[in-house]
Amino acid sequence: MRSLTPPPGAAAADRHPDAPAPGTLLGSHYRHCFGCGSGQPHGLHLETRAGEGVSVTAEFTVRPVHQGAPGLAHGGVLTTALDETMGSLGWLMHVIAVTGRLETDFVRPVPVDTVLHLSARATGVHGRKIFTSAEGRIGGSGGPVAVRAEALFIQVKVEHFTDNGRDEEIQAAMADPDQVRRARAFEVNP
Numbered sequence: 001m002r003s004l005t006p007p008p009g010a011a012a013a014d015r016h017p018d019a020p021a022p023g024t025l026l027g028s029h030y031r032h033c034f035g036c037g038s039g040q041p042h043g044l045h046l047e048t049r050a051g052e053g054v055s056v057t058a059e060f061t062v063r064p065v066h067q068g069a070p071g072l073a074h075g076g077v078l079t080t081a082l083d084e085t086m087g088s089l090g091w092l093m094h095v096i097a098v099t100g101r102l103e104t105d106f107v108r109p110v111p112v113d114t115v116l117h118l119s120a121r122a123t124g125v126h127g128r129k130i131f132t133s134a135e136g137r138i139g140g141s142g143g144p145v146a147v148r149a150e151a152l153f154i155q156v157k158v159e160h161f162t163d164n165g166r167d168e169e170i171q172a173a174m175a176d177p178d179q180v181r182r183a184r185a186f187e188v189n190p
């Protein structure tokens with residue numbers, strides 16, 4: 001099993017000088033993203049804000065479409081919320097990275113209508129590997145922890161998406177006249 005703890009010699013994650021100021025709403029990186037896009041009716045519609053250093057906060061409201069057991073959020077959906085929140089840390093570092101490995105602890109059941117208060121930070125960088133951790137709390141940022149995760153993101157080139165994504169969506173994203181939106185679809189920073 002490969003560790004999700006930064007190895008000895010790992011560097012601290014660097015916040016890019018042009019990263020959005022703490023408190024800034026990051027918005028969606030891609031309209032059709034299941035985690036944050038407004039174009040996904042059953043998506044999570046996560047709203048993420050830049051924090052200090054390489055950290056972010058986000059809110060996710062659990063809706064009936066996100067159920068697993070009756071009245072409770074599906075664990076995979078909660079993991080998606082954590083994944084998306086940690087994934088947005090790349091925007092503060094100005095790197096493109098994808099999830100390589102992710103481990104979730106489910107600590108408390110999360111009822112429908114709960115607003116999950118998520119926070120994530122980068123814990124270290126080693127070569128192309130970015131180590132991250134996140135947690136989701138119920139009832140406010142000081143509420144009890146319901147879920148927590150650690151993940152390893154791997155930096156990739158934009159070809160990761162253009163070579164592997166379905167052509168239809170790649171062409172549409174590339175053709176977007178909005179330069180920032182086009183860049184963010186692939187999390188490539190302008």
Ligand SMILES: CCCCCCCCCCCCCC(=O)SCCNC(=O)CCNC(=O)[C@H](O)C(C)(C)COP(=O)(O)OP(=O)(O)OC[C@H]1O[C@@H](n2cnc3c(N)ncnc32)[C@H](O)[C@@H]1OP(=O)(O)O
Nearest residue numbers: 002030083084087098099100101127154161165185186187
């Ligand atoms: C179209 C629009 C798209 C928009 C996207 C926006 C961005 C996303 C937004 C956010 C959305 C949410 C986020 C999402 O949902 S991202 C979507 C989910 N993730 C993926 O689809 C990734 C699929 N996997 C791959 O493409 C490759 O396997 C990657 C690129 C990850 C690595 O293959 P690559 O050939 O490049 O790498 P390497 O083999 O040279 O290894 C390099 C180093 O990494 C270490 N390593 C590798 N794998 C693992 C592992 N599993 N556990 C532990 N360690 C691992 C490896 O040991 C080595 O370490 P070291 O030997 O150097 O020490």
